[in-house]
Amino acid sequence: MLFGLNAPALAACMAGAGEPAWRGKQLAEALYRQRVAELEEITTLSKPLRRRLADQGWTVSRPRIAQVFQSVDGTERYLVQCPGQNAATVETVWMPEGDDGETGDGSDADAFEMLPPPIHCHPERAQRVEGPAVPGSSALRAPSIPRSPAEWVGKHEPQTSPVNGKTPEPAKSWSRATICISSQIGCAVNCQFCLTAKLGLQRNLSAGEIAGQVIEVFARQGVEVGRDRVNLVFMGMGEPFLNYDHFMAAVRLLVEEVGLSPQRMTVSTSGIVPGIERFAQEPPELRPKLAISLNAPNDAVRSEIMPINRKWPIEAVMDAVRGVKLRSRERITFEYVLLGGVTDQPEHALQVARLVRRSGLPAKVNLIVWNPGPGIAYSMPHPEAVEAFRTTLAAEGIPTYLRKPRGRDIYAACGQLKRTVEG
Numbered sequence: 001m002l003f004g005l006n007a008p009a010l011a012a013c014m015a016g017a018g019e020p021a022w023r024g025k026q027l028a029e030a031l032y033r034q035r036v037a038e039l040e041e042i043t044t045l046s047k048p049l050r051r052r053l054a055d056q057g058w059t060v061s062r063p064r065i066a067q068v069f070q071s072v073d074g075t076e077r078y079l080v081q082c083p084g085q086n087a088a089t090v091e092t093v094w095m096p097e098g099d100d101g102e103t104g105d106g107s108d109a110d111a112f113e114m115l116p117p118p119i120h121c122h123p124e125r126a127q128r129v130e131g132p133a134v135p136g137s138s139a140l141r142a143p144s145i146p147r148s149p150a151e152w153v154g155k156h157e158p159q160t161s162p163v164n165g166k167t168p169e170p171a172k173s174w175s176r177a178t179i180c181i182s183s184q185i186g187c188a189v190n191c192q193f194c195l196t197a198k199l200g201l202q203r204n205l206s207a208g209e210i211a212g213q214v215i216e217v218f219a220r221q222g223v224e225v226g227r228d229r230v231n232l233v234f235m236g237m238g239e240p241f242l243n244y245d246h247f248m249a250a251v252r253l254l255v256e257e258v259g260l261s262p263q264r265m266t267v268s269t270s271g272i273v274p275g276i277e278r279f280a281q282e283p284p285e286l287r288p289k290l291a292i293s294l295n296a297p298n299d300a301v302r303s304e305i306m307p308i309n310r311k312w313p314i315e316a317v318m319d320a321v322r323g324v325k326l327r328s329r330e331r332i333t334f335e336y337v338l339l340g341g342v343t344d345q346p347e348h349a350l351q352v353a354r355l356v357r358r359s360g361l362p363a364k365v366n367l368i369v370w371n372p373g374p375g376i377a378y379s380m381p382h383p384e385a386v387e388a389f390r391t392t393l394a395a396e397g398i399p400t401y402l403r404k405p406r407g408r409d410i411y412a413a414c415g416q417l418k419r420t421v422e423g
Contacts, residue, residue, distance in 0.1 A: 001061035001084065003031055004208020006257060017053065029238045032257040035219045037062050062214035063221060075407030080216060082209050090205060091184045091237055091417040092213040094221060096174035099404040102231050103264065104364045105289055105331050176229035181213050183247050184238025189270045192305045193339055193374040195418040196237050207249035212253060225259050233269040237417050241275025248282065255286055262288050268335060269293065273312045276320035284327055291333035292317060296343055297351035305342070318359045337415070338386055339370050340379035349389045353396035364399040371405060371413035
């Protein structure tokens with residue numbers, strides 16, 4: 001497989017085939033910049049060379065989108081088919097206009113800030129749907145979120161009037177976007193509120209399988225690197241720091257071969273201390289921003305909903321994060337899922353504020369209203385509880401933002417990724 005190899009590795013392959021090393025740069029350009037998916041389409045290589053490489057068993061073998069689910073809010077969830085003998089599907093999510101998760105993190109990704117949107121959801125509005133369900137559970141689909149006409153994505157009329165006698169290409173229906181990327185098939189961390197945990201860990205993804213999700217979505221959406229404002233979040237299926245080597249190899253491919261900025265990337269960890277310590281040693285020119293899935297106000301609650309906390313409690317995680325040398329104006333993001341009656345009380349907000357202040361870190365808090373799924377016994381918080389929680393944190397001087405729910409109706413929202421085929 002050629003896809004997943006960087007330019008030096010591709011140069012070595014070409015040298016092994018009796019070709020000059022600069023052929024490796026040609027291959028890298030074709031795979032990662034031109035997004036060529038088949039060996040015979042790499043026209044910078046001669047036909048005889050392409051035939052010879054094919055005869056030697058070389059293929060591009062990029063992950064491919066196998067199935068697409070489209071939300072009423074413009075979000076798309078993809079089942080991405082991995083290549084090779086260990087072929088399996090993994091999930092990737094495209095969010096046109098993003099979910100405001102990067103707002104306030106102090107990097108170039110929040111060139112303009114948006115006020116957190118109001119909440120328009122309530123647990124009583126969950127709708128029963130047809131289709132297969134988890135055995136022993138009811139089949140519930142998360143409610144669609146009402147949106148004003150101004151918030152709809154993909155409804156803008158493209159500009160097609162002639163300019164200087166020429167009809168321009170249709171304008172994109174999005175001005176910015178976020179791609180949520182998976183690092184494993186399933187997950188071993190077993191967060192009790194997350195659908196992905198139901199799968200368990202099936203296997204790690206390779207660097208090519210991780211980076212390939214990005215390239216495949218770029219190709220589908222016509223993303224122009226260097227022109228379009230697209231952020232990457234490693235927050236899909238799996239725990240990136242339990243697949244650290246392949247995760248960082250994918251980041252290097254995306255930075256060095258695709259030309260993306262690491263400051264438009266964010267990696268979220270449940271608190272894998274050895275992984276955070278390794279991450280702290282990465283050079284700034286390759287290091288994404290860091291988000292910690294806190295999700296609870298204290299160790300007692302966190303250990304119940306996130307068993308990983310029993311191995312690495314909150315203070316151990318904070319100690320590890322303090323070792324990360326932040327860029328100018330960069331903030332650590334603490335992700336906090338609001339579970340109705342479990343983590344959404346005013347006293348919890350005060351405890352979170354004390355935790356963040358005591359950390360001594362430049363930080364912000366992203367609040368996430370829990371996204372329901374079949375077989376999970378938690379409930380969504382009431383809108384009043386969410387607003388009270390946010391107001392309390394803000395009054396305590398903590399920069400606080402509310403993540404916009406995207407794709408709930410197609411199981412694409414945070415914590416819902418489970419390779420669901422209905423919807």
